[in-house]
Amino acid sequence: MPWLMVAATVIAGIVTIRPMGFSGLGLVVALLFLVNCAVLAARLLPEDLVPERSVVVWLALGVVAAAALLGTSRTGSAYLxxxxxxxxxxxxxxxxxxxxLxxxxxxxxxxxxYLRAGPDNHALTVVVGLATGIAVLPxxxxxxxxxxxxxxxxxxxASERAARAEARTAVLTERSRIARDVHDVLAHSLAGINMQLELADALIDTGDLVKVREATGKAHSLVRESLKQAQWTVHALREDSLPLQESLIAMLESSGHRNALTVTGAVRELxxxxxxxxxxxxxxxxxxxARYAPGGEVGVQLRFAEGSTTLTIRNRPATKPVATGPGSGMGLIGMRERVALLGGTITTGPVTEGPDRGGWQVEAVIPG
Known part of the structure; x- marks a missing residue:
């Protein structure tokens, strides 16, 4: 450790360097000894405390002081x-x-x-003097x-900071995914149930019990569908894998659309x-x-291509009155976010030609 080396050097100097006193040459040696101690003690200072130029000047003065101590002292470990x-x-x-330096x-x-030594010791003293600079290498x-x-x-x-940032991003991403799932399960289901109950409430005044039962039956059906959706959400949060084709068929049948799924291409597990x-x-x-085109037929197509999977949902125009207000827009945002996370593309818009003209289409293409 630096402070141990400094302490050892100072102690060795006090014990061995001569002459050292309070007058004459001894006083000069003592002063030079103190200057050298101060120079060595400076190595204990933090590197960012003293400017680089000041350090160079200080060390150069220290070299002069060390050489002067070598020249004035007669015995001992001044060379240390x-x-x-x-x-x-x-x-x-x-x-x-x-x-x-x-x-x-x-x-x-x-x-x-060289100047201090006699003619017989020039070689040895020069070698010792020149060797002092070799300590710069260690x-x-x-x-x-x-x-x-x-x-x-x-x-x-830096790696730890990056890991913390990545973990935070993962947490925020997971929060967004949970928010989308909660919106899908609660907002849509509750909106549909509320619409059927409001319809049943309005039909009570007409005395048409058949239509009241029909509305309440649809509300019950939506409740059952909500329970299924909640199950899907739990599976998603647990990252369990659901069978895509069977789940789509069950989803369509629970919505009142039988034989509405068409699958093309070589089916594979995703x-x-x-x-x-x-x-x-x-x-x-x-x-x-169901909200914006009640009564309209719905068709779903699942296409497996070599490099992508495409899901298309197309509905025809409504055949029943639309008794709902404007939506929140969160559904389309959620779909775009989901597809973006998978590196795919999604297109939504009205159908302008064919037997489904006037309806609406959603098409998601997922690579891989």
């Missing part, structure tokens, strides 16, 4: 300050300024020791490891999500047909 300072240079600065440290310390390696660790931590944090959304689209279209 130069070694640890060079290591900190490699850790603190980028590669180019670190190498330049380390070279300056080596040349300055080598020159000082410092640079430690810097690389620290940067790699920080990059890994940043990547992990993913649960595709089946659920196609059933919801069919349910929405049939509910709208």
């Amino acid at each position: 300050f130069a070694f640890f300072l060079a290591g900190h240079i490699g850790y603190r600065l980028d590669t180019r300024p670190a190498l330049a 380390a070279a300056f440290c080596s040349l300055l310390c080598g020159g000082v020791l 410092g640079m390696a430690a810097r690389s490891r620290a940067q790699a660790t920080q990059a890994a931590i940043s990547a992990a944090e 993913p649960a999500q595709v089946t659920q959304n196609l059933l919801r689209i069919a349910q929405e279209a049939l509910t709208n047909a």
